[in-house]
Amino acid sequence: MTMNKYTKKIYFKKEEIKDVGPSVDSDDIEQRIAARRLRIKNRQEMLGADTLTTTTKEQSHQVGLGRAQIEQSNQRIAKLIRDGDSFVTNIRVACDARENLKRAEDHELNQIRVQNLEDDATNSLDLFNKITEQWDIVQESELVDETRELLEKQKKLCTDLITEKNKLINELNLEVKAKDDHYVRELKKRTEDIDLLAERMESQIKAMQRAYREEILAIENAFLEQREKLTNEQNTEWEMLMKEIKQKQINYLKQHEEQVFEFEKELNDLRTKYSEEYNALKISLGSEVETLESHLQKLKSTYQLNLEKLEYNFQVLKRRDEENTVIKSNQKRKITRLQDNLNNLHIKSVKQEKQYSAENEQLTEDYKKRMENYRDLQKKAKLFLDNDRKNFHDIWIMNEETLKKSANRLLDAYRIITEQQLGLTWNPPDTTFMCNTGPLVGSLDQIVCKPPAVVAMELALQTDRRRIHSPQDHTVENAVPTSLKEVSPEIVKEFLQLLCYEPEFLIEEKMKRLLKPLGQEEELLLRLDTILTVLGVQTEEDLDDLFTYFIKQNKYVSWKNRPIHGRQQQHQQLVHSDDKSHSRYAPSTMTEESSKLNVGCFLLSTPFFQ
Known part of the structure; x- marks a missing residue:
């Protein structure tokens, strides 16, 4: 260290x-x-x-022995790498030079070959033209001997032309063979160059490994020598420093003893000084305690006075509570009397409701009879219309077949006249329109009857079919309706709202953009017509079947089990909310289980859409 x-x-x-x-x-x-x-x-x-x-x-100072040896080794290794690179790349340089020379020779040979081919093509063309001209002379000749001589000349000219071509082909084949031999020799030469290159690279690798080992040993010896030298110098310096530290520690201990003696003296002086201050403080605190005790006595007297005041207030509140109890009993008797009046009014209301229910039942029976008569008339009218349409269609098909046969006979006659009499090419006219069968106009029921969307909107907007239901009609009204005319306009309108705004995927985005500037009723009518067209609903009976299927599959809860007023109020809230945002319409008349069902997926599963 x-x-x-x-x-x-x-x-x-x-x-x-x-x-x-x-x-x-x-x-x-x-x-x-x-x-x-x-x-x-x-x-x-x-x-x-x-x-x-x-x-x-x-x-x-100069650089250490280790650093100097590292620099020297780096220079030697760099020189070896440069020499090895030049020694290895000499082979590539020779190959590149040989390849450049070969390419130059090939380019020159290609030019000569192209020139020979062009000359041969020119000569062959001249000879071919000469042969072609002789054929005209042969055809004009009338004598057999002269024709024979001319044919012999033609044969000789053709033989000369073929001989020239074969000669050229043989020359090209010889060149190809020479190229193959040259390619084989070049491959052998490249193989020898690669072997030589690998041998030189291997020798260079061995030389580099040997040089690296030698330089590593030299660097290691230099660092060992430098370390030994530094160790000796540091040990000598460390011994001198330890002697000085030992002497300084002895001097520090002496100084510390002197400081301890001085600190003890100062501590005694401070103890004497603070004892006098403590006595003075004790006397002052005693006087303050006496003052606080007198103040406590005053507070106790004030507390007693406040306690008497609170007792008096408690008695006053108790007397007021007794008075409130008497008032409460009087109010209870009054509530009992008002409850009796309410019960009497309720009995009267029940009687009136029964009376109205009986009247409603009678009116309902009359309405059902009239509706049955109306349906019978509609069925008869539809039967007559179907018969008329069928007769019209049969007559049309019969006449159409007759006309097609006549047209085919006319076309055959026209073809025979054109090809045999006039000798012209027959271009048949377009007869694709003959593939169409049946009347060109729509069916009679589509012309006469109203679209189902219009019929549904008329049923939803009727207000004279509202009925008041009674609890006695539950058994009859719980039956599944078979037509939109058997339910109230509120239910029809809600059904149409569901049918318009739930299956949004059936309406194209372009159609939605066109519906935005329209009014509420026009938008509802167009939406309903588009969706019914996609579902294949074409008549009023199809619309009734769709409504009945919708109720059966979704377990639709009857509106007739609920009061008319609450039903109308909730329906109006739903319609207003739908008019404002055109959001998903969630009817309150469906159970929790069926409300979770997506109406769009349900419509896809209906037989009308399938």
């Missing part, structure tokens, strides 16, 4: 401890502050001197 200059100066100061000036252990605050400032100043001066001495030493 070595000690720097700062540590040495802390332990081995030349001046005596008694002459250090103000001490931090002094009782005076100003002396302690001055001692701290002086100590900071001395420390800064010593640190500045240390930095100056270290910089001068680093500049004056």
Whole structure:
């Protein structure tokens, strides 16, 4: 362990401890502050001197043995690496030069080959043109001998042309064979170069390993020598420092004994001084205790007076409580009398409700009879319409088949005249329209009958079909309705609200943007018409079937089990909230289990959508 200059100066100061000036252990605050400032100043001066001495030493002293050996080894290793790189890359340089020369020769040979091919193509073209011209002469010749001579000449010219081509092909084949031989020789040469390169790299690796081992041993020996030298110097310096520390510790013990003696003397002086102050303080506190006791007596008398006042107030409150009890009993008797009046009014209300229920039952029966008659008339009208439509369709199909047969006969006649008589190409006309069968206009029920969306809106907006239900009608009214006309307009309107705003995915985004500027009733009508068209609902009977299926599958709770007033009020709240935000419509007439069911998924499962 070595000690720097700062540590040495802390332990081995030349001046005596008694002459250090103000001490931090002094009782005076100003002396302690001055001692701290002086100590900071001395420390800064010593640190500045240390930095100056270290910089001068680093500049004056040479580099250690280990560092010098490392620099020398690095230079030798770098030289070996450079020599090895040049020794290895010589092979690549030679290969590159040989490859460049080969490419130049190949380029020159390619130019010569292309020139020969162009010359041969020109000569062949001239000879071919000459042969072609001779064929015209052969065709014009009428004598057999002359024709034979001309054919012999043509044959000779063709033979010469083929011979030239075969000669060129043989030359190219010889060049290809020569290239193959050159390629094999080049592969052998490259293999030899690679083997030589690997051999040189292996020898270079061995040389580098040997050089690294030698340099590591040299560096290790240099560091060992430097360490031994530094160890001897530090041991000598350490022995000298230990002697100085021992002498300084002896001097410090002597100074400590003197300080202990002085501190004991000061402690005795302080004990005498503070005993006098304690006696004076005790006398003053005794006088204060007597004053506080007199004040306590005054507070006790005040407490007794307040206690008497509270007792009087308690008696007054007790008397008031008795009066309140009498008033409470009178109010109870009054409540009993008013309750009797309420019971009498309730009995009258029940009687009137029974009377109204009987009237309602009679009116309901009349209404059902009239509705049955109306449905019979509708069925008869529909039957007549279906028969008329079927007859019209059959007559149309019969006439259409006759016209198609006539048209086919006319087309066949037209084709025969065009091809056989006129000798022209037959281009058949477009007859795709003949694939369409049936009347061009829509069905009669679509023309005459109203759309189901309009019928549903009319049922929802009717106000003259409101009925007052009685508890005796529960058994009849709990039956599942088979038509929208059998329920109140409130239920129809709520059903339409559900059908319009729940299956949003059935309406395109473009359609939604077009519906925004419209009014409430127009938007509701268009939404309803779009969704019913997607679901395949085309008639009023289909709409009634959808309503009945919706109630059965969702276990719809009958509105008739609830009071009319509460039902209408809740329905109006739901409709207003839906008009404002067009949010998801959650009907209050569904149970907790069915309200969790998504109406859009339910509509996808209906047979109308499937």
